[in-house]
Amino acid sequence: MKKENRKKHNTSAIANKNQRRAVQKYAPIFLFPTFAAFCIGFVWPFLQGIYLSFFRFKTLRNIKFTGIDNYIAAFKDQQFFKSFLFTVVFTAVSVILINVIAFVIAFALTKDIKGSTVFRTVFFMPNLIGGIVLGYIWKIILDGVIYRFAETTLELNSTYGFWGLIILMCWQQVGYMMIIYIAGLQSIPSTYMEAARIDGANGFQLLRHITLPCVMPSITICTFLTLTNSFKLFDQNLALTKGNPAHETEMLALNIYKSFYESTTNMGVGQAKAVIFFVLVVIISLTQLYFTRSKEVQE
Numbered sequence: 001m002k003k004e005n006r007k008k009h010n011t012s013a014i015a016n017k018n019q020r021r022a023v024q025k026y027a028p029i030f031l032f033p034t035f036a037a038f039c040i041g042f043v044w045p046f047l048q049g050i051y052l053s054f055f056r057f058k059t060l061r062n063i064k065f066t067g068i069d070n071y072i073a074a075f076k077d078q079q080f081f082k083s084f085l086f087t088v089v090f091t092a093v094s095v096i097l098i099n100v101i102a103f104v105i106a107f108a109l110t111k112d113i114k115g116s117t118v119f120r121t122v123f124f125m126p127n128l129i130g131g132i133v134l135g136y137i138w139k140i141i142l143d144g145v146i147y148r149f150a151e152t153t154l155e156l157n158s159t160y161g162f163w164g165l166i167i168l169m170c171w172q173q174v175g176y177m178m179i180i181y182i183a184g185l186q187s188i189p190s191t192y193m194e195a196a197r198i199d200g201a202n203g204f205q206l207l208r209h210i211t212l213p214c215v216m217p218s219i220t221i222c223t224f225l226t227l228t229n230s231f232k233l234f235d236q237n238l239a240l241t242k243g244n245p246a247h248e249t250e251m252l253a254l255n256i257y258k259s260f261y262e263s264t265t266n267m268g269v270g271q272a273k274a275v276i277f278f279v280l281v282v283i284i285s286l287t288q289l290y291f292t293r294s295k296e297v298q299e
Contacts, residue, residue, distance in 0.1 A: 053272040058265065070272035079247055080273060083255040090162065090251065091230040094169045098226045102174045106181035124175035131172070135239025138168045154241050158248035161241040165249065168236050173229060177222040184218030220292040227288055231281055252277055
């Protein structure tokens with residue numbers, strides 16, 4: 001009997017080894033199309049963009065090397081700096097609101113509420129709609145409401161424009177973050193909660209000392225996603241306010257777009273702004289990941 005089991009084990013091990021060899025042998029064939037598409041669609045344009053940021057150009061057939069002049073012009077652009085400040089404020093408010101609302105909804109939907117599956121689907125659905133479509137839909141809705149009570153529109157009042165962007169961003173992103181938080185909440189071992197209740201912990205203490213530390217990985221992911229999505233916001237900004245009034249609601253991505261495509265003499269400045277934008281997003285994202293991961297509970 002032992003010999004038969006050993007023989008079956010050896011046969012299985014040989015089969016698994018041959019399967020791994022086959023996968024390793026043919027893996028490059030299946031990976032190459034995806035890798036080629038990634039290089040053609042992202043890596044090459046990215047490297048070309050960095051290269052062109054050092055040139056003065058209107059078309060790619062007529063370029064002139066200018067060194068760091070484009071970067072100097074970008075940093076001297078006051079509107080670029082104002083757009084950066086507006087983007088930072090918008091990002092801070094949207095990240096806080098989206099994560100708080102998403103966590104509260106997720107916390108409620110993990111408490112055996114009747115119809116919780118339906119609620120999850122409803123909250124998640126806005127994430128399936130394209131940003132530019134949502135922008136125009138919410139522009140019609142908000143302009144109608146605001147004009148009725150204040151006789152103005154999103155494009156005529158920067159305060160309404162700012163909060164219109166916040167409402168749109170929250171409505172689109174909350175459902176997606178809610179799903180991530182639900183996964184994190186459901187992964188908390190029940191033994192932690194039972195032990196804390198035996199020790200006399202109340203609801204707030206459970207939330208503070210058990211729930212939040214255990215869902216820190218989810219908080220890290222959701223904060224990273226909302227931070228990068230808010231900082232890179234473009235299509236909703238273009239559809240909802242177009243940066244009006246007087247560029248007061250113009251975010252960085254929209255400012256770069258206008259600098260590049262509305263330039264009649266030199267697109268290099270817009271390209272330099274795009275490189276600066278990329279560096280800012282990377283630095284901010286890595287900083288956020290460092291601080292949030294340092295607070296995660298090691299099981």
